[in-house]
Amino acid sequence: MLESLGRINNPLIRSVATAATVCSVVTLSTAIVIGVTNPKDKSAYQLGVYSSIFGAAAGAILGLVYTSKSSETTSTPDIEVSDSDVWQNWRNFVVVRKVKESEEITSFYLQPEDKGEIPNFQPGQFLTIKLDIPGQNKPVIRTYSLSDYSKTCEYYRLSIKRELAPNGLDVMPGIASNFMHDHINKGAIIPAKPPNGKFVLDVQKSTPAVLISNGVGITPMISMAKASTRLNPQRPIWFLHGARDSDFHAFQDEVMEIAQQNHNLNVHIRYSRPKPEDTGKYHSVGYVDAALIQELNIQEAEYFLCGSSPFIQSITEGLKAAGVPNNKVFFESFGKPMKSESEKSTQTVTQGEEFAEIVFAKSGKTLTWQPSDGTILEFAEANDINPPFSCRVGVCGTCMCKVQEGEVAYQEEPSATTDQGSVLICISQPGSSKLILDI
Numbered sequence: 001m002l003e004s005l006g007r008i009n010n011p012l013i014r015s016v017a018t019a020a021t022v023c024s025v026v027t028l029s030t031a032i033v034i035g036v037t038n039p040k041d042k043s044a045y046q047l048g049v050y051s052s053i054f055g056a057a058a059g060a061i062l063g064l065v066y067t068s069k070s071s072e073t074t075s076t077p078d079i080e081v082s083d084s085d086v087w088q089n090w091r092n093f094v095v096v097r098k099v100k101e102s103e104e105i106t107s108f109y110l111q112p113e114d115k116g117e118i119p120n121f122q123p124g125q126f127l128t129i130k131l132d133i134p135g136q137n138k139p140v141i142r143t144y145s146l147s148d149y150s151k152t153c154e155y156y157r158l159s160i161k162r163e164l165a166p167n168g169l170d171v172m173p174g175i176a177s178n179f180m181h182d183h184i185n186k187g188a189i190i191p192a193k194p195p196n197g198k199f200v201l202d203v204q205k206s207t208p209a210v211l212i213s214n215g216v217g218i219t220p221m222i223s224m225a226k227a228s229t230r231l232n233p234q235r236p237i238w239f240l241h242g243a244r245d246s247d248f249h250a251f252q253d254e255v256m257e258i259a260q261q262n263h264n265l266n267v268h269i270r271y272s273r274p275k276p277e278d279t280g281k282y283h284s285v286g287y288v289d290a291a292l293i294q295e296l297n298i299q300e301a302e303y304f305l306c307g308s309s310p311f312i313q314s315i316t317e318g319l320k321a322a323g324v325p326n327n328k329v330f331f332e333s334f335g336k337p338m339k340s341e342s343e344k345s346t347q348t349v350t351q352g353e354e355f356a357e358i359v360f361a362k363s364g365k366t367l368t369w370q371p372s373d374g375t376i377l378e379f380a381e382a383n384d385i386n387p388p389f390s391c392r393v394g395v396c397g398t399c400m401c402k403v404q405e406g407e408v409a410y411q412e413e414p415s416a417t418t419d420q421g422s423v424l425i426c427i428s429q430p431g432s433s434k435l436i437l438d439i
């Protein structure tokens with residue numbers, strides 16, 4: 001009953017409703033007590049009246065207290081994450097559902113094995129998972145955006161695209177994504193780190209937000225669209241998505257459902273190669289590009305982009321040319337393509353021209369690095385030291401390690417938060433002639 005009262009948003013109505021409820025309960029209870037004891041005793045009637053008044057007053061106060069508690073969880077600027085629910089390091093999750101979303105994307109619903117609470121997350125954040133894959137000499141760690149959102153977070157959903165080998169390259173298809181699709185089913189256990197990431201939508205803002213994605217880049221956008229339409233329904237949101245055709249278009253029904261429930265969510269779907277039977281499932285033909293965004297004539301908006309690297313590059317350039325300030329454009333790429341052996345040997349690193357001695361303390365190796373060795377992570381791997389990694393672009397924090405001596409030079413600004421005295425080795429190279437790392 002208290003739960004139903006807790007769902008009433010208006011403080012006054014909730015207070016009156018709780019007062020009436022508690023008053024009725026108290027009146028009924030005292031009436032029964034009077035009936036059973038002494039119906040002719042006047043003081044018993046007085047007791048009944050006083051109890052009802054007391055009950056109503058207590059109910060009104062309870063209603064107000066409930067209001068303040070409830071509004072804390074529904075309308076604070078940031079989504080509340082209770083510290084007590086956030087775990088350290090790895091926690092086991094059970095796959096409770098597996099759903100095919102499109103030709104190449106499958107969703108996995110995860111709940112904690114310990115059946116405890118899980119913290120909610122900022123829409124756009126990701127989960128880092130660890131997989132023991134036969135044939136791999138160490139656990140494979142990968143990062144996946146949380147692709148769903150609800151006020152009461154009862155599960156985490158990851159939606160994973162099966163990564164095939166790139167056209168024309170004789171290499172293994174994606175290790176983790178194919179393993180997830182082919183071998184992870186309901187009941188499987190997957191260790192995961194707490195939700196993380198800075199590519200997030202502040203749901204409390206009222207500025208129009210344009211969510212632009214292609215392919216599997218749709219995952220954080222679903223969570224952003226759902227969170228925003230539920231927690232701040234007045235905010236205008238544009239949801240622009242590009243897919244090849246309806247077979248490759250994940251979450252079509254889910255997005256249309258959100259749009260039907262909230263008229264401030266404007267959806268535009270663009271197919272690059274629609275099939276004749278796709279009519280009615282898309283709004284235009286081609287690739288989602290800056291010209292489309294300009295056609296929509298959205299004023300003073302913030303832009304959130306997620307998708308392939310060329311897609312992000314083309315849209316950010318288009319927005320810049322259209323005069324959109326950099327601080328209004330936020331993007332996340334799901335990683336840079338792995339380099340082939342030939343690409344590795346011809347690559348040049350522009351910063352930190354000097355030679356450096358790197359001591360990998362835990363591995364007991366002291367090696368000389370030079371610019372053509374690339375990042376510290378690439379250099380370590382080339383020398384049979386295999387530190388954990390996931391994104392390789394400074395986003396997920398998986399490669400973070402402690403520096404015991406010396407400095408690193410970042411090749412790009414890290415997106416992941418780093419602990420004091422630690423660095424991300426996937427996007428850095430030595431910044432001093434001697435570097436001692438705790439690897």
Ligand SMILES: Cc1cc2nc3c(=O)[nH]c(=O)nc-3n(C[C@H](O)[C@H](O)[C@H](O)COP(=O)(O)OP(=O)(O)OC[C@H]3O[C@@H](n4cnc5c(N)ncnc54)[C@H](O)[C@@H]3O)c2cc1C
Nearest residue numbers: 143144145160161165171172173174175176177219334391
């Ligand atoms: C913040 C963030 C969020 C993400 N969210 C999602 C998400 O929601 N959904 C999702 O599907 N993905 C997401 N990703 C990407 C995901 O983390 C993985 O990178 C992706 O699943 C590929 O991993 P894999 O192990 O399957 O492929 P990998 O084994 O890492 O291989 C990647 C690609 O490289 C190719 N390859 C292998 N060897 C070579 C070689 N020698 N030369 C050239 N190419 C090679 C493979 O064939 C494959 O196509 C996200 C990434 C980040 C950083």
Ligand code: FES
Nearest residue numbers: 390392397399426
């Ligand atoms: S591997 Fe993700 S930050 Fe380095």
